[in-house]
Amino acid sequence: MTTLTREQFAELDRQDPLAGFRDRFDLPQGHIYLNGNSLGVLPKAAKERAREVVENEWGQGLIRSWNSADWINIPRRVGDKIAGLVGAAPGEVVVADSTSVNLFKLAAAAVKLRPGRGKLLSEPGNFPTDLYILQGLEAFLDGKVCLETAPRDEILAAIDEDTALVVLTHVHYKSGAMFDMAAITARAHEVGALVLWDLSHSTGAVPVALNQAGADFAIGCGYKYLNGGPGAPGFLFVAQRHQAQLQQPLSGWFGHANAFAMRDDYEPAPGIERTLCGTTPVVGASLLEVGVDIMASADMALIREKSLQMGELFIALVEQRLGGYGFGIASSKDPAVRGSQVSLTHEQGFAIMQALIARNIIGDFRAPEILRFGFTPLYVRYVDLWDCVEALVEIMANGEWDRSEFRKLTAVT
Amino acid sequence: MTTLTREQFAELDRQDPLAGFRDRFDLPQGHIYLNGNSLGVLPKAAKERAREVVENEWGQGLIRSWNSADWINIPRRVGDKIAGLVGAAPGEVVVADSTSVNLFKLAAAAVKLRPGRGKLLSEPGNFPTDLYILQGLEAFLDGKVCLETAPRDEILAAIDEDTALVVLTHVHYKSGAMFDMAAITARAHEVGALVLWDLSHSTGAVPVALNQAGADFAIGCGYKYLNGGPGAPGFLFVAQRHQAQLQQPLSGWFGHANAFAMRDDYEPAPGIERTLCGTTPVVGASLLEVGVDIMASADMALIREKSLQMGELFIALVEQRLGGYGFGIASSKDPAVRGSQVSLTHEQGFAIMQALIARNIIGDFRAPEILRFGFTPLYVRYVDLWDCVEALVEIMANGEWDRSEFRKLTAVT
Numbered sequence: 104m105t106t107l108t109r110e111q112f113a114e115l116d117r118q119d120p121l122a123g124f125r126d127r128f129d130l131p132q133g134h135i136y137l138n139g140n141s142l143g144v145l146p147k148a149a150k151e152r153a154r155e156v157v158e159n160e161w162g163q164g165l166i167r168s169w170n171s172a173d174w175i176n177i178p179r180r181v182g183d184k185i186a187g188l189v190g191a192a193p194g195e196v197v198v199a200d201s202t203s204v205n206l207f208k209l210a211a212a213a214v215k216l217r218p219g220r221g222k223l224l225s226e227p228g229n230f231p232t233d234l235y236i237l238q239g240l241e242a243f244l245d246g247k248v249c250l251e252t253a254p255r256d257e258i259l260a261a262i263d264e265d266t267a268l269v270v271l272t273h274v275h276y277k278s279g280a281m282f283d284m285a286a287i288t289a290r291a292h293e294v295g296a297l298v299l300w301d302l303s304h305s306t307g308a309v310p311v312a313l314n315q316a317g318a319d320f321a322i323g324c325g326y327k328y329l330n331g332g333p334g335a336p337g338f339l340f341v342a343q344r345h346q347a348q349l350q351q352p353l354s355g356w357f358g359h360a361n362a363f364a365m366r367d368d369y370e371p372a373p374g375i376e377r378t379l380c381g382t383t384p385v386v387g388a389s390l391l392e393v394g395v396d397i398m399a400s401a402d403m404a405l406i407r408e409k410s411l412q413m414g415e416l417f418i419a420l421v422e423q424r425l426g427g428y429g430f431g432i433a434s435s436k437d438p439a440v441r442g443s444q445v446s447l448t449h450e451q452g453f454a455i456m457q458a459l460i461a462r463n464i465i466g467d468f469r470a471p472e473i474l475r476f477g478f479t480p481l482y483v484r485y486v487d488l489w490d491c492v493e494a495l496v497e498i499m500a501n502g503e504w505d506r507s508e509f510r511k512l513t514a515v516t
Numbered sequence: 517m518t519t520l521t522r523e524q525f526a527e528l529d530r531q532d533p534l535a536g537f538r539d540r541f542d543l544p545q546g547h548i549y550l551n552g553n554s555l556g557v558l559p560k561a562a563k564e565r566a567r568e569v570v571e572n573e574w575g576q577g578l579i580r581s582w583n584s585a586d587w588i589n590i591p592r593r594v595g596d597k598i599a600g601l602v603g604a605a606p607g608e609v610v611v612a613d614s615t616s617v618n619l620f621k622l623a624a625a626a627v628k629l630r631p632g633r634g635k636l637l638s639e640p641g642n643f644p645t646d647l648y649i650l651q652g653l654e655a656f657l658d659g660k661v662c663l664e665t666a667p668r669d670e671i672l673a674a675i676d677e678d679t680a681l682v683v684l685t686h687v688h689y690k691s692g693a694m695f696d697m698a699a700i701t702a703r704a705h706e707v708g709a710l711v712l713w714d715l716s717h718s719t720g721a722v723p724v725a726l727n728q729a730g731a732d733f734a735i736g737c738g739y740k741y742l743n744g745g746p747g748a749p750g751f752l753f754v755a756q757r758h759q760a761q762l763q764q765p766l767s768g769w770f771g772h773a774n775a776f777a778m779r780d781d782y783e784p785a786p787g788i789e790r791t792l793c794g795t796t797p798v799v800g801a802s803l804l805e806v807g808v809d810i811m812a813s814a815d816m817a818l819i820r821e822k823s824l825q826m827g828e829l830f831i832a833l834v835e836q837r838l839g840g841y842g843f844g845i846a847s848s849k850d851p852a853v854r855g856s857q858v859s860l861t862h863e864q865g866f867a868i869m870q871a872l873i874a875r876n877i878i879g880d881f882r883a884p885e886i887l888r889f890g891f892t893p894l895y896v897r898y899v900d901l902w903d904c905v906e907a908l909v910e911i912m913a914n915g916e917w918d919r920s921e922f923r924k925l926t927a928v929t
Contacts, residue, residue, distance in 0.1 A: 129571070129575045131575070131576045131578065134578075136578060138578065138579050141579055142574075142578060142579045144575070144578065145570065145571070145574050145575035149570065150567075150570060150571055150575075153566050153567070153570045153799075154563075154566070154567070157558065157562060157563060157566045157745070157803070158542070158558070158563055160746075161555075161558050161745055161746055162542045162544070162557070162558035162563075163544045165544065165547075165549060165551065165555060165557065165878065166551050166554050166555045166878060166880065167873070167878070168746070169746075174746060174747075200613065200614070200617065200794070201613070201768070201793060201794025201795055201797075202794055202795070203766065203768030203769065203770075203793045203794035203795075204613065204617055204766060204768070204793055204794055207765070207766050207768075207793075211656060215656075227780055228780065229780075231769050231772070231775070231778050231779065231780065232768045232769035232794065234780050234781075234782070235767045235768055235769055235771075235772065235782040236766070236767060236768055238767060238781070238782045239764075239765040239766060239767030239768075239782065240765060242763065242765065242767075243624060243628075243765035252780070277778075326795070332570070332574055332798070332799055333573075333574055333581070333582075333587060333795075333796075333798035333799065334587075334795045334796045334797040334798040334799070334800075334801070335797075336797070337794070350655065351652075352620070352652040352653060352655065352656035353616065353617060353620050353649070353652060354648045354649060354651060354652030354655075355614070355616030355617070355620075355645045355648055355649055355652075356616065356644050356645035356648055357616075357645075358648075359644070359648065362644070363883070364883060365644050365690075365882060365883055366644065367640055367641065367642075367644070367647050367665070368647075368651070369647070369648040369651045369652065380614060380616045380617055380620075381613070381614025381615055381616030381617055381645065381750070382614055382615070382616075382739070382746075382747045383746075383747045384614075384747040384748075384749070384797055384800050385745070385746035385747040386566075386745055386746065386747065386799055386800050386803060387747075387797050387799050387800050388747070390570070390799060460580070465578060465579060465580070467579065469778060470776070470777060470778055
């Protein structure tokens with residue numbers, strides 16, 4: 104590749120068919136935000152929606168808004184919109200609870216669907232909460248099922264006839280590596296196992312075709328690429344064919360066939376609503392809907408195309424301009440197996456990221472040495488990538504990272 | 517009692533030491549709201565807080581707000597404030613998830629603390645989600661524990677050495693009847709059983725003294741008397757003495773001892789934080805904090821005094837003015853065992869409540885024949901009770917309830 108210039112990046116922005124979306128978000132002035140894979144940004148329309156749901160629907164409508172503002176149908180209504188983003192059908196997705204809680208519900212239900220099988224399978228280094236929830240399930244069932252992990256290139260071989268459920272994150276939170284959903288699902292089905300896909304780093308970032316892949320279950324996050332707001336509710340998917348048999352243990356009243364009959368005995372709702380538990384978090388789910396609506400109005404093929412081009416260019420810039428500073432590239436250079444992020448490695452990664460953040464260029468750090476840069480094509484520009492790498496060059500050339508104030512912490516994905 | 521007059525009620529309002537609180541809430545014009553036991557009203561300060569958390573903390577602070585806006589400590593910070601309302605110590609309460617999810621966590625953990633015991637005990641007609649969650653736990657553990665129910669006057673006798681956990685709602689959602697928390701807890705402890713109190717209709721409504729009663733576990737609702745907003749997160753309490761042994765199955769990353777180390781193995785946080793699961797619902801929890809702050813600034817003894825006086829007067833009005841119309845009084849006339857509501861019965865209760873709501877006087881209906889009227893002393897006036905009963909008199913005298921438009925619907929507690 105010839106030497107890249109900032110003007111080339113500016114030209115790509117001028118030609119970008121998604122460029123108009125940027126104006127639908129309220130980005131802080133003077134910032135470059137490459138952390139939408141951790142917490143997405145604020146849609147301008149979410150400000151108005153927050154006022155509406157708080158001041159009018161809650162404040163004026165009060166209890167009547169369960170009907171008049173249709174709060175009661177939020178889980179399914181927003182779920183149906185998300186279904187369109189992940190290749191699912193209406194009635195297969197609901198919005199509810201957190202990603203972690205949703206994983207527990209579906210993993211527990213999957214174990215019930217595969218009695219006698221003792222293995223839950225995942226990969227080491229999966230997103231921690233996924234492993235923790237499976238460990239919680241294992242402990243709770245007194246070892247009736249055991250979590251085993253296999254490295255990603257050995258996953259296919261590790262799926263066997265004792266496997267009840269395979270739980271994998273489609274796009275890896277740290278490296279951005281992407282599994283072949285169809286191939287793994289097919290292998291699992293060959294031996295009668297089920298698969299649950301964590302789509303937290305996929306939804307709104309890469310094309311997802313759950314039904315085409317024959318997927319059984321999925322969960323996902325509302326506050327990353329969907330721009331639903333901090334701690335937005337998660338979502339979950341259950342393939343239509345599993346719904347009638349699905350028995351999940353968090354059988355709260357919102358999952359009842361007729362919650363307001365107030366009967367003593369639980370009777371699961373006939374469809375996907377049986378995965379609901381407690382009262383819908385109305386404000387959070389209403390803000391999530393705004394982000395989902397924007398994502399649903401964008402062309403996923405264009406998003407993926409821009410995302411991949413950004414990944415290519417970012418890697419090329421790192422190679423051209425940051426050689427000799429000790430960076431490694433933790434993400435695959437093969438775009439077919441890379442999500443919408445590029446991760447670098449550096450032994451001083453933590454301090455370097457802090458120095459970058461001090462310049463209002465926001466990526467994030469994952470221990471022990473990963474610098475993550477997320478590409479969210481609806482609001483990140485090509486020139487942002489140039490300017491980010493330029494800042495890294497200066498930080499390294501000046502030794503700017505090596506200051507005490509850049510050596511403390513915490514962060515959140 | 518001599519014949520009551522509206523002027524007497526107006527005089528009580530003039531003398532009310534809590535009267536100043538009403539101005540801190542944004543009540544819809546021309547409404548009488550007697551449903552704060554179902555969904556509390558909007559604090560004026562919540563409007564500003566919503567803008568702040570959405571537009572500044574999320575929009576401008578983005579991922580940095582986990583630290584700079586202290587999002588990371590919300591569960592514990594708001595939990596400590598709620599602890600003060602329920603007679604718990606700091607470090608014994610967190611805000612998280614929904615009431616239903618929190619019940620599952622703690623009931624499952626309690627079963628683990630009492631191995632070999634096979635009985636979960638509750639009462640028939642408890643709030644449905646409490647029974648449903650216990651049924652879900654029972655099914656999930658393949659009958660290793662079984663839910664039994666006993667009528668409230670037989671509960672003490674039903675607690676035995678096979679009982680792992682008693683789950684009761686302190687103030688009954690329908691009748692307002694209140695259990696003697698200390699007596700039941702003491703009886704359970706005599707035989708080695710644990711008790712979990714659902715405080716959904718107690719917190720902010722009646723004095724609660726968890727530690728004085730020797731309580732083990734409790735859960736509660738954020739959107740009723742705490743005025744936290746629709747679907748606000750719930751809270752949970754674990755007595756300090758149980759925390760180190762507590763093993764709850766929803767072991768998500770926010771409950772980890774060191775979440776951001778991103779290790780593969782779950783290690784529970786040392787204290788109450790081990791009951792957390794997924795990412796905190798920041799917006800909902802931030803709005804809840806506003807309501808909790810107001811409640812924490814009020815004197816619970818005054819709240820209880822006004823609430824009881826409202827109950828007495830409401831019952832007296834119903835008896836004096838609604839005799840002959842077929843109403844019954846489902847709540848106890850003994851204030852010592854009554855929460856902050858009075859429930860009436862009427863075979864046409866549903867249509868009568870609809871007629872009342874059409875006049876912007878909002879109580880609620882619970883099948884098959886209960887009309888609930890909740891008293892929230894921070895914003896309900898004595899004259900509201902007079903005007904409500906006056907409206908009921910007109911509705912009954914005119915046959916106003918007997919119209920077709922009052923015969924459809926649903927409602928939510």
